[in-house]
Amino acid sequence: MIQFKKVSKSFGTIKALEEVSFEVGKGEFVYITGPSGAGKTTLLKLILREYQPDSGEIVLEGVDITKLSDEQIPEYRQKIGVVFQDFKVLPERTVRENVEVSLAVIGVAQEAWSARVGQVLKLVGLAERADLFPNQLSGGEIQRVSLARALVVNPKIILADEPTGNLDWETADSMMELFEKINKEGKTIIMATHNKVIVDKFKKRVIKLKGGKNVGKEKVHELEKEPKKEENEKGEGKMKVKVEEV
Amino acid sequence: MNIHFKTAFDYIKRAPFQALSAISVLTLTFFVSTMVAVLAYSSGNLLKYFETRPQVIAFLKNEVTPQDVSALQNKLTADERVKEVRYVSKEEALNIYKEATSDNPLLSELVSPSIFPASLEFSLANLSYAEDIIAQVKKESIVDQVGFTASLGGESTLQDVVSRLKTITLYVRIGGMVLVGMLGAVSFLVLIVIIGMRMATRKGEIEILDLIGATPKFIRSPIVIEALIYSFAGVLLGWAISFLFWLYVTPNIVAYFGEIPVLPKGTWDFLILLVIILGAELLIGSLLALLGSMLAVSRAKRTR
Ligand SMILES: Nc1ncnc2c1ncn2[C@@H]1O[C@H](COP(=O)(O)OP(=O)(O)O)[C@@H](O)[C@H]1O
Ligand SMILES: [Mg+2]
Numbered sequence: 179m180i181q182f183k184k185v186s187k188s189f190g191t192i193k194a195l196e197e198v199s200f201e202v203g204k205g206e207f208v209y210i211t212g213p214s215g216a217g218k219t220t221l222l223k224l225i226l227r228e229y230q231p232d233s234g235e236i237v238l239e240g241v242d243i244t245k246l247s248d249e250q251i252p253e254y255r256q257k258i259g260v261v262f263q264d265f266k267v268l269p270e271r272t273v274r275e276n277v278e279v280s281l282a283v284i285g286v287a288q289e290a291w292s293a294r295v296g297q298v299l300k301l302v303g304l305a306e307r308a309d310l311f312p313n314q315l316s317g318g319e320i321q322r323v324s325l326a327r328a329l330v331v332n333p334k335i336i337l338a339d340e341p342t343g344n345l346d347w348e349t350a351d352s353m354m355e356l357f358e359k360i361n362k363e364g365k366t367i368i369m370a371t372h373n374k375v376i377v378d379k380f381k382k383r384v385i386k387l388k389g390g391k392n393v394g395k396e397k398v399h400e401l402e403k404e405p406k407k408e409e410n411e412k413g414e415g416k417m418k419v420k421v422e423e424v
Numbered sequence: 425m426n427i428h429f430k431t432a433f434d435y436i437k438r439a440p441f442q443a444l445s446a447i448s449v450l451t452l453t454f455f456v457s458t459m460v461a462v463l464a465y466s467s468g469n470l471l472k473y474f475e476t477r478p479q480v481i482a483f484l485k486n487e488v489t490p491q492d493v494s495a496l497q498n499k500l501t502a503d504e505r506v507k508e509v510r511y512v513s514k515e516e517a518l519n520i521y522k523e524a525t526s527d528n529p530l531l532s533e534l535v536s537p538s539i540f541p542a543s544l545e546f547s548l549a550n551l552s553y554a555e556d557i558i559a560q561v562k563k564e565s566i567v568d569q570v571g572f573t574a575s576l577g578g579e580s581t582l583q584d585v586v587s588r589l590k591t592i593t594l595y596v597r598i599g600g601m602v603l604v605g606m607l608g609a610v611s612f613l614v615l616i617v618i619i620g621m622r623m624a625t626r627k628g629e630i631e632i633l634d635l636i637g638a639t640p641k642f643i644r645s646p647i648v649i650e651a652l653i654y655s656f657a658g659v660l661l662g663w664a665i666s667f668l669f670w671l672y673v674t675p676n677i678v679a680y681f682g683e684i685p686v687l688p689k690g691t692w693d694f695l696i697l698l699v700i701i702l703g704a705e706l707l708i709g710s711l712l713a714l715l716g717s718m719l720a721v722s723r724a725k726r727t728r
Binding site for chain 2 (some may be wrong): 226228251252253254255256257258260262266267268269270278279280282283284288327
């Protein structure tokens with residue numbers, strides 16, 4: 179369904195991604211893992227066409243999306259559901275309105291909103307909180323608003339950027355169960371995470387990034403250790419690329 | 425309610441003073457515009473009334489044939505010094521007399537159509553031609569007498585009045601246009617500033633909408649709608665205030681000018697005039713709003 183072919187992206191001297199290649203099949207659930215700064219978010223943003231790669235091809239259902247024109251981008255994005263790392267919910271709209279906006283964007287008639295919104299809010303467990311504003315919700319609940327908004331448009335692919343990042347383990351677990359349920363309904367899910375516990379518990383295929391390179395596809399139990407300290411200390415400076423065969 | 429309208433109203437509610445300032449400056453603009461439009465219209469009418477008053481009347485002999493009359497009428501019309509040639513038949517002459525003496529039925533009953541000769545009335549492009557033309561018309565075989573009505577009493581001639589009116593009308597129009605233009609520019613600026621502020625407060629929302637696949641049109645719609653709401657509110661309020669004003673002063677104006685039709689005679693006609701002005705203002709208002717919001721939106725895009 180999605181193919182990355184030697185995709186590179188740098189920001190000035192920072193090489194966020196370097197010749198990354200992988201493939202995700204239809205209906206698959208994969209993790210993009212790697213330490214902070216490995217390029218996970220950049221990878222997802224490339225799929226969403228928020229960034230353009232410097233080189234390489236990103237093919238989605240046979241279409242090289244790097245070649246889409248500006249006018250084609252909105253329609254392309256409407257096919258993708260995104261759970262953003264920073265939620266990106268609209269703070270001045272209620273839970274229900276946040277989800278409705280998604281439907282409005284893809285041009286669903288207003289009569290059909292109520293049923294569809296009700297259904298996803300029930301699925302993510304926010305039915306009773308439909309009329310609350312984001313600042314009245316807990317972190318996990320806001321995360322689920324973001325998920326509800328992604329799901330309501332019935333997208334082919336769901337991109338999730340550290341959807342369990344700010345959650346306690348219990349809430350994170352229930353969030354993951356939700357994702358598994360959605361995946362069983364046939365949706366392709368690409369989830370960026372550095373949460374080893376999650377990756378260990380909910381076993382999926384892993385695409386591992388390290389310093390901007392993908393270092394192979396491994397099974398969960400073979401996952402390498404958490405980011406090394408020296409790498410984190412380098413911060414935003416030039417990342418030394420380490421390829422570790424595990 | 426449509427989601428874009430709802431968003432627009434939400435933003436108006438959240439920043440009532442911005443809305444208030446936009447609406448008040450637009451109201452002022454369209455109030456003045458309506459006043460100026462009516463003034464320009466009535467000063468034009470006043471000018472036209474004096475311009476088209478006959479200055480020379482050629483009374484025709486009793487036995488003239490219509491062919492003779494139209495021959496002379498054509499000849500006069502072709503003459504560049506002569507304007508607004510009009511044939512007044514005997515019956516029309518009688519009616520005019522009757523109307524003029526309507527206070528005194530006795531006078532009007534005394535006469536029969538036959539005493540009133542038919543006539544050709546016309547005005548002159550310039551009064552200096554008067555002597556020549558009168559002499560020339562007098563020689564026409566079908567003309568009985570020639571009357572010259574240019575003197576309005578006192579020392580002012582019709583020509584003086586017309587040229588003074590022309591100057592006044594010109595000033596009213598130029599002054600009005602400058603005033604309306606300046607107010608229009610100020611409203612436009614205020615509109616752009618307020619839309620710009622709206623774009624700034626909506627920045628986060630716009631980015632999110634963009635990422636979930638909203639088209640530029642979708643993102644723009646509430647902003648354009650908001651600008652249109654301001655302009656329509658301004659047009660309707662400004663026009664309504666002006667309308668009330670004219671409603672209040674019209675009887676006095678009509679009484680003052682008497683037979684001179686500075687304002688449309690019937691209430692109905694006057695209403696039509698005001699409705700036409702309203703239509704034009706709504707059109708201009710929507711253009712202002714569309715242009716202003718497009719400009720603000722495209723500027724915001726460039727700075728993103
Ligand atoms: N818009 C940007 N401008 C400059 N540098 C960026 C930008 N986005 C990401 N980077 C850099 O690219 C690298 C990868 O970032 P990111 O994809 O966010 O990593 P991750 O999500 O895996 O933590 C980091 O070094 C980050 O500083
Ligand atoms: Mg990230």
